[in-house]
Amino acid sequence: DGPVIIVGAGHAGFHVAAYLRQFGFKGRVSLINGETHPPYQRPPLSKAYINGPSVGPDSLLFRPENFYDEQSVELVQSHVVAIDRQHLKLLLASGASLDYGHLVLATGARNRLLDLPNANLPDVRYLRILDESESLRSVLPSRKRVVVIGAGFIGLEFATVARVKGLEVDVIELAPRVMARAVTAEVSNYFQARHREAGIRIHLGVHATSIEADGGKVTGVSLSDGRHLVADLVVVGVGVLPNIELAAEAGLPVASGVVVDEYLLTADPNVSAIGDCALFASSRFGGSLRLESVQNAMDHARCVAARLVGDRKPYDAQPWFWSDQGNSKLQIAGLITGYDQVVLRGDPARRAFSVFCYRDGKLVGIESVNRVADHMFGRRLLGSDRSLAPERAADESFDLKSALA
Ligand code: FAD
Incomplete structure (x- = not known):
């Protein structure tokens, strides 16, 4: 259980620390927070938070501030300026250096x-x-x-x-x-x-x-x-630009993200990369993907934390996403790319509908507007690698749950 150091305390980085403790990791965990606030979530920033003002910054925190002491997660407020991969060391802006056993890059992205x-x-x-x-x-x-x-x-x-x-x-x-x-x-x-x-x-x-x-x-x-x-x-x-410079300067392969394999490992077995900054290999989707979502950040974090406690599995989660715009809640299950057929369920005029997207007759993604049940169904169906015939998706009298039985 050598020290794990996580660079970046956003959705991905924070959850590596939290999952490591949840999974019983006993070694040292350091979370390097490049921001001035304790680790917080971003989605409300463009929704409930900006709509405030009754909502305070504490409502955004992943966990209360005592979490870090209680869980023995060392929260270091600083910027990592360099990685010395040969000596397994990180250099901080403060001039201090830290030794790592495993390094997780969760540096996210910045505004374009x-x-x-x-x-x-x-x-x-x-x-x-x-x-x-x-x-x-x-x-x-x-x-x-x-x-x-x-x-x-x-x-x-x-x-x-x-x-x-x-x-x-x-x-x-x-x-x-x-x-x-x-x-x-x-x-x-x-x-x-x-x-x-x-x-x-x-x-x-x-x-x-x-x-x-x-x-x-x-x-x-x-x-x-x-x-x-x-x-x-x-x-x-x-849009955003992934923060790949730290990895690139350390000689790690980068493209439109820090390049990682199906285990979310970089070319260096002591360095993983996750979340918005990671361009990960996916056999499910046939190629490399970089996603910007809470689901991706959290599931990446879980996959890496599990590997670090000995449960090594390729990353294979189904993507999902949401966006709240006025009275309309959009939820997406799967990936809405490369589809050749769309089927509507429900009625946009009634402000509640889903769009089922197919490629070569196989369901690849579902967009739901104000239809939470369709979204949850979609996540379960896609997660089980089953499909649903387009005629059934379009037929509102067909009970979706029966497709999961
Ligand atoms: P980030 O959240 O970008 O965190 C990376 C952290 O690393 C940052 O704090 C950064 O300062 C730090 N860092 C970078 N370099 C260094 C360094 N060298 N040293 C130390 N620290 C460093 N997703 C959804 O699924 N649904 C939504 O509704 C949704 N809404 C969003 C609304 C807004 C306004 C924004 C901005 C994003 C939203 N997202 C949403 C996207 C989601 O928040 C991101 O995908 C997620 O935050 C990615 O997490 P991350 O940890 O990979 O990266």
Whole structure:
């Protein structure tokens, strides 16, 4: 039981420490936290937290602060600046060094920054860490018009909150539909309609060409089609970049993530990588994947912790995800890519439906809007490697549970 050091105390890193103790690991566990707050979860940052203000930062913590002492998890507030793989040592920004037996890289991802004139003004904001959510929520009451750049999950979650708080909201998106990378056209169309109904203006197929400002204050955003949108706040949600530099500088293979095998091990048997930063080999999906989700972070953490206590199994969990936008809860089971047939169950007009996605006749993923039972069914069915005939999925009189029997 040599010391395990985990770099990054986000969803993935924190849960390696928690699972190690849960699984009876007796050795030393150090969790290096590069942020100023105790380890916390991000999903509420664009949902309940920013909608506050009755919600305090403690509500975001994975565990109360005494957890670390009680579980003998050494929480080290610092940044790791280098890995010396030859001597199994980490170098911290404080100048201290730490010896590891096994190293887990859970360095996550950071915001992709907008590269435009005036993009560094204080009112061009991002939403990934607690301080960003906190300061956005404190300025919202004093702002009238926000332009959201990027119609991904986070941009749209923020847009719905801003609209409910009475701001004029414009969302601009380069793709021809919202959340295009992650959901079917059926789901994009449904959310576009709901957001437009709520008074959010969505501009598709355009990008920002500059941020306009006067005396250091944002006044608007110019678009690629020549239009100009008035704004006193800009929120950018154009995706993230995985934090791979530490691994790369230590000579570990990186691509669009830190490269790991099916066991989540890097090319170095003493170093694992998990969560948003990891590009992992998957025989289930045939190739390499990098996912950004709580499920992926938690299940990666569990897989690595289990391996470190002697239960070595390839990572093979089924992905799932959720996003809350206004009164619509989107849940996704499986991966919505490479499908060639979609089947609708329920009725978008009734604001509760699921989209079953098939490839070569086999179910690969289910998107559910306000249909929690369909989602839970999907997770169980996909997890059991069974399928469901498209005709049955479309037939509301067919009891889904019977497909699990
Ligand atoms: P991160 O959470 O990015 O944590 C990595 C940590 O490592 C960071 O604290 C970073 O500072 C630290 N770090 C990096 N380098 C170093 C270093 N050298 N030294 C020390 N520390 C370092 N997912 C869902 O499934 N559903 C949702 O509804 C959802 N909503 C979201 C809403 C928001 C606003 C955001 C930002 C994300 C959301 N996600 C959601 C995604 C989910 O939160 C991430 O997939 C998850 O947090 C990934 O966890 P991680 O630990 O891999 O990375």
